[in-house]
Amino acid sequence: MSDRELAIGPRLGAYGRRVLTTFVRAIVQIVVAYVGNLSLFILAVLSLAFIPLGIGVVLVPVMFQAIRTVANLQRAWAAEWSGVEIPVPYRPEPAGGLGLFGRLRWTLSDPASWRDLLWTLLNVPVALVLGVLATGMTIYGLEGVLVAPWLAQITDYGWGPFWTLDEYGAFGVIGTIVLGAALTAVSVRLGPVLLRVHALFCQSLLAPTRAALTERVQRLAETRSETVDASAAELRRIERDLHDGAQARLVALSMNIGLAEEMMRDDPETARQLLAEARAASGSALTELRDLVRGIHPPVLAERGLDGAVRALALSLPLPVDVRIDLPGRPDAPVESAAYFAVAEMLANVVKHSGSQRAWLQIEHADDRLLMIVGDDGTGGADPARGSGMRGIERRLAAFDGTMAVTSPPGGPTVVTMELPCALSSPKISPSSETG
Template identity: 40%
Template sequence: MSTAVPPSARAAGGARPSPADPLRAFASPATWLGAAHLLLDAFIGAATCFLLLAGLFWSVLLLPFALLGVPVWLLTAWVGAGLGAIERARYRLLLGVVIDPQPMPPAHRNPLRYAGVLLRDPGVQRRTAHQVLAAPLGMLTSGIVYGLLAFGATLLVLPVAVLMSGNPDAHLFGIPLASGTVRGLLAGLGLILLLVTPAVVRALVALDVAVARALLGPVPGALAARVGELERSRARVVDSVEAERRRIERDLHDGTQQHLVSLAMTLGRAKARYRTEPDGIGDLLDEAHQQAKDAVVELRGLIRGLHPPVLSDRGLDAALPALAARCPVPVDLTVDVPVRPAPAVEAIGYFVVSEALTNVAKHAGAARATVTVVESDRTLWITVTDDGRGGADPARGTGLRGLADRVSGVDGQLSVDSPVGGPTVLTVELPGRPL
């Protein structure tokens, strides 16, 4: 989305004059700022185009050599993003036009996958197109403005220059300049060229800004698509919360409640027997004691499934080792979270690991799993890898789809790389802490 600078900010650069007043238009700061912007187009466009094409050339050339072209492409894409930021700053400072940026795709721990993400990203593609077009478009706009100013000024001062030179046989493009009438006509033509320059500058600036808005600004429909996806994921989260509520209700009814009912009945039998046989209630008390312990164990398991107390008290560093220890598959765990994330993000991270390890134990047929949880640059990265049979697909399983919904609920991202035959790599990116 592109916006104009507020009127108070535009006032610093001078009010835009009416096209019907060519003298004021020529003297207006807006005209000369626009002309300066267009004259810079050739130099900045050539430098930008050269850097981009050089990066693309070396990316392709080095790709067969142990994929050395991949880091070159990643660097080229990020340099292109920086050049785009410089261009937007130039539009803002010289023209008073603010162009909101299209964010780069979030970084990925796998360089090959991230290179593919950048290649497919419409924002990167449009920014690359702008930087390729920058050289020819800049040459065109700069050439027109420079030609009008230079040729118009030359013709306007030509009579004075001829008189000062004292050369009656002077010629310009084969036209003799000895006649005062000819010199007057040429000076009038120069004046006309200078007076039409502001209108031409305005038209070229409008063209330049339209191209920049289309290629340097946000991708059309990207925000609407993101909002639509968030609305759909929110609806799925609401459905999953309702399903979770029904599961908890069922577990309490079929498990804990039955234990407590059985305990109450056992205690009632013990109470009745105590009246007639006080010494014969030992076995009933032992049975009641065991039933109470079973109910406590089940309640603890249910509470742990909802939100383990150790997670609230001590964070992921303390909660995940217990989770890994309960997994039937051996787990290599690495947790490096120096700053605790927000409670909601921390809970989602815990359940991502819990669900991922459950899937590994139930479906992967793996001999070993690796879990890495690190916090870097306000981002919580979770990677779960197993050496199982692979073939996991979020589109076919409700477990992974539910995880994706949970993650998207806090504006995170989940990706699964699971070729048939393995290994399976689940990567989750979460906002680590509030900004």
């Protein structure tokens, strides 16, 4: 067998895989459009009509969430099959949780919900037309090559792509094979193009609008401004701590050493006392500097990651904290630092204000989001609008597109849920365990 013949086999295999892949994807789009989109559109419209009856208050958020699930599936297919990125345009859920009417209002006030509903309707004819074109050429072409000529040999009758084979005899058979092969070849090239056209159509309805992008840019500008203000305030705090603390101790240390040098010959005993005071002052200054550095970026966070740093923090608190952490890797350093200080601030609030006997902390990573839950059995009534600490946490998380939700009814318990979008990099060294 020649090298050319050996090379033909893999090419035919790749050709066949492309035909089959395009065919299957087009069929999937047709099925999703008719089984998924059409049924969801009808059910969503009915749920909207049932709002005055009360049952729609429950059904509308459920149906629109189902539409979002299908739309997100379409976004994933568009990126994987055609390289068309469709960003998710949905507004984040407000902090503090939502009741039935709040969830209904949040769902219907999001413009992306109505665009999704329009997409479920328009996608039915569009997916059908483009899917039939992509699959029809493949089916018709393969029929002309693999079925019609051989059926004509057995039954003296057959249907080619555009004519009956019994009318033209051998010329009809040859023409059918040639035309069928041409249609199949065209389907290999045109099928992915039609899938991309469908992806672009979906992008036109499922991607964020200009108004949504403008709102997003404004939100990012606000969070950046808040972050800059918070960073400036943090720098002023560090400067003040250095000036009033370590710097003052170092100045006193220098003066004591100078006096000791002058009195070393005439009054050795007083000089020794001054040197002892200087040594104590140097220890205090060193402790203050370490505390200051730990407040900027704890060494344990750099050495042991978020898992180890949070566990060490929990052990240092004056009340028991149940810690459950499952992180298969480490976030990027800025995200890790933001997460640590957010958790640290929440635990500090628990100690200072909650009056609780115990607290619990859960950290896990799923769907490219870092989830942190801090709870306590205290008196409840926590309100982010009344406390600068929680507002500071919101600003810190918002700088990374994160969110915070607080549930704290009077009498407790208080549960704070924080999320940060992030990916994990290196795997963890040892499995997590529980700490009480």
